Amino acid sequence: MDTSELMRVAPDELASALLNRRMLLKDSLPGVIRNLEAEEDTLSPRLDRMKKSFDEANDKVAKFKAERDHFQTSAGILIPDVKRIRKKLNESGGMISLDPKWKKMMLLEQIEEIENKIQTSALDHKSERKLLEKRRSLISENDKWVRDRKDSNPEMAEYLEKNREMSKLFKKADKAHSQMIGAVSKAQPLYEKLTSASAEIREIKSQLDRAKELLAQSDKAIEYWEKRIENGFGDLGPGFRDLLKGQKNVDAGGSSSFAKRSSKSKETKSRGEEE
Numbered sequence: 270m271d272t273s274e275l276m277r278v279a280p281d282e283l284a285s286a287l288l289n290r291r292m293l294l295k296d297s298l299p300g301v302i303r304n305l306e307a308e309e310d311t312l313s314p315r316l317d318r319m320k321k322s323f324d325e326a327n328d329k330v331a332k333f334k335a336e337r338d339h340f341q342t343s344a345g346i347l348i349p350d351v352k353r354i355r356k357k358l359n360e361s362g363g364m365i366s367l368d369p370k371w372k373k374m375m376l377l378e379q380i381e382e383i384e385n386k387i388q389t390s391a392l393d394h395k396s397e398r399k400l401l402e403k404r405r406s407l408i409s410e411n412d413k414w415v416r417d418r419k420d421s422n423p424e425m426a427e428y429l430e431k432n433r434e435m436s437k438l439f440k441k442a443d444k445a446h447s448q449m450i451g452a453v454s455k456a457q458p459l460y461e462k463l464t465s466a467s468a469e470i471r472e473i474k475s476q477l478d479r480a481k482e483l484l485a486q487s488d489k490a491i492e493y494w495e496k497r498i499e500n501g502f503g504d505l506g507p508g509f510r511d512l513l514k515g516q517k518n519v520d521a522g523g524s525s526s527f528a529k530r531s532s533k534s535k536e537t538k539s540r541g542e543e544e
Contacts, residue, residue, distance in 0.1 A: 281498060288494035295487035298480055305477040312470050319463045326456035333449035337442050344438035345384045347431055352381075354428045380407050380439075394450065405443055408436045 383404045387397065411432065496505070 284494050284497050288491065288498065291487060291490045291494065294483060295491065298484040298487065302477065302480045302484065305473055305480060309470065309473050309477065312466065312473065316463070316466045316470055319459065319466055323456065323459045323463050326452060326459055329452040330449055330456055333445045333452055337445035337449055340438045340442035340445060341384065341387060344435050344442060345381075345388065347435040347438070348381045348384065351428065351431045351435055352378075354431060358428060380404060380411070383407070397446075398450075401443055401446060404439060408439050412436050 383400050387400055493508075
């Protein structure tokens with residue numbers, strides 16, 4: 270229906286149509302509300318299970334991360350001790366049999382540098398994984414050197430023990446890191462499902478609240494239009510203003526409220542352009 274057709278509709282016809290719409294809405298809303306409540310009842314337990322699964326997955330991530338950080342920190346603390354003992358042995362001649370290749374590579378220094386980067390830099394998973402792989406390789410080379418010299422130099426017992434403990438802790442840190450990454454991979458799809466389900470139930474609750482609000486207003490709206498049909502569309506007192514005021518103004522040669530709004534909007538736009 271275009272504007273000209275709408276203008277030809279009598280007030281009684283329009284009021285009857287609005288009354289019928291309100292009555293139909295009142296009849297249909299209880300069923301809509303029941304369906305929405307059923308959807309909410311079905312989704313809520315599933316959402317609770319998703320939250321529980323996601324929280325458990327998150328707890329595992331936090332657990333493995335705490336283990337990794339603990340082992341990395343404990344191993345990192347040992348690096349200065351190992352370097353100090355090595356320096357002491359070197360000064361006393363205890364490191365005379367150092368493998369030139371091992372000495373040139375400065376394995377401990379490289380391990381310490383990697384540890385500093387891990388502890389002090391904001392790294393993404395890819396960068397962190399590369400550092401951990403490099404550290405794992407250096408630890409393996411260091412362990413081999415330690416094994417080769419364990420029996421040949423008894424004076425290095427403390428040095429070898431600290432070295433072994435440091436390597437063991439770094440390996441535990443690597444294992445915890447791998448477990449953490451695995452837990453993160455499992456938690457991610459759970460998070461996506463939880464986010465989707467949470468948005469869905471929010472939408473259902475929003476629709477349910479709106480439907481209940483409309484139902485609560487239905488009797489008042491029906492009563493309003495019934496009174497209008499019975500008593501007319503003029504000023505009937507509080508809550509029943511004159512609905513034909515605009516029509517009477519137009520019939521008397523005045524502008525419609527739509528025309529007034531359009532004119533005001535154009536004036537505002539014109540002033541804005543002039544400024």
